[in-house]
Amino acid sequence: MTKKIFLSIITICIMTLLAAIFLVTALLYSRSAEIASAEVRTDARLIASAVEQSGGNYLDKTDFGGNIRVTWIASGGNVIYDTDEDPDSLENHSDREEISQAFDSGEGSSSRYSSTIMQKTVNHAVRLKDGSVIRVSGVHSSLTAELMKALSPMLAILIAVVLFSVLAASMVSRNIVRPINNIDLSHPKIKKNYKELAPLLEKLNSQNAKVSRQMDELQSSREQFSLMTESMEEGLIIADPKLIVLTCNSSALRLLGAGSFTQGQSVYALNNSDVFRRCLLNALGGRRSECILRTGDGQREVIASPANSIDMVCGIVVFIMDVTEKQELETMRREFTSNVSHELKTPLTTIYGIADMLANGMVQSGDVAEFGGNIRSEAERLINLINDIVSLSKLDEDAAPHENENIELFALAEEVLDRLKLNAEEKGVVTSLSGEKVSITGSRTILSEVLYNLCDNGIKYNVSGGSLSVKISHIPQRVIITVSDTGMGIPKQYLGRVFERFYRVDKSRSSRIKGTGLGLSIVKHGVLYHNGTVRVDSEEGKGTVFTVELPIEKKQHNEEQGVF
Structure with a gap:
């Protein structure tokens, strides 16, 4: 904008100067042309009067100088006298404009321009009483010639004016633009700037307010989006x-x-x-x-x-x-399905085989009772497996009954050990119960299964003549159940997996011991159902200790804790 204003001012100044020079020169030229014509007319009249009085001798005696040319033309148009040329060498002048006018009306004037010398000749003729004509011619420079004469001073003036215009235009353009450049676009003040800018500044104020609102909304949306995505x-x-x-x-x-x-x-x-x-x-x-x-x-x-x-x-x-947990659960589901299929298939295959032998009469009458016992044993194994699967599924899906009854754990442990008394005697394992009477709030059925599976494992995987001890104790707000045996023990590398479904440390050894492979998994889920923890410590060849910690006051059950 500054550049445009600057160039506009310079252009206007130069054009104005050139126009002024041309107009002034034209006016001066017009005035000088009038003066020159008047002078020629006056000289013609004076010389004509002198010739009337003195005759041709006046022309011969008078020195007219080089400024004017005097010509005397006879009534027929022949030149009698001329200050610049030999009269005999000049052609007849009767056809000249000023001569013709003088013959007709007494006086005549004309002017002729020469582009070669860029001069204008002014002529005036006066008729004498004898019918002859005195003509005076004067030379006057043309407008072009006058302009050419003034070219040098004009250029000097033009250069001076251009320099002055440059400085003035620079200052003026800066002064014009400065208030515009100093406008605070964020908070434009209309009164401190050009009135012509008032509509623009008002619109700018309106746009600033609108943009500010939109920016606030955008920032709020960004913060809200960021808060949502970060959560x-x-x-x-x-x-x-x-x-x-x-x-x-x-x-x-x-x-x-x-x-x-x-x-x-x-x-x-x-x-x-x-x-x-x-x-x-x-x-x-x-x-x-x-x-x-x-x-x-x-x-x-x-x-x-x-x-x-x-x-x-x-x-x-x-x-x-x-999806780590999801993938792990999917893997566990596939493994569980595979294991269940295998565990169900084994007793069913045995039952089918024995039944097929009985149906085909391949069993002697004395062995029927033994084969019937095998069928019962495998059927019992199936029932136990199905019962364990159902119990575990209920715990997984939080479908177990939400019992909130007061349970005295010492008495419950006595009942469990009494149920396993025959198994312990058959294995030659001595059981013992110690500790104190502690009551908690929870599900009696689930806690009974937890204790039963821990004690049953302690008997099954014990050595003949070994021992199983159960201890009930408590610390502030928590009860501790410790089940320890003097059995085979579990190698340390397998301790982290003993609570997995159907996982067996030594499959060859476990195959000789009755069980579904779900007991410790039921223990884990039953303890978690009561918001407790279970851990195992074992040393191979020396025995295993399971420690269960349960809160005395059962908290409200969280459904997610039943999913594993």
């Missing part, structure tokens, strides 16, 4: 078509195991595995894609969806979820 357990990534991250919450960084990351980097900076790449590229191609990504902390499910705009993909949205 998500799932990871969220939004990237543009070049896979540059536009937004990314902290859960995504945590789940992908990314270290330092700033928005504006490529999404591959979060994870550069082939599986992750293929998933993102499929989404970028317009197809929703899912994959399971394995990281150091577990397994992540990645769902990448394209963000479509009419007929093109303008970005992708990626969700990341921690």
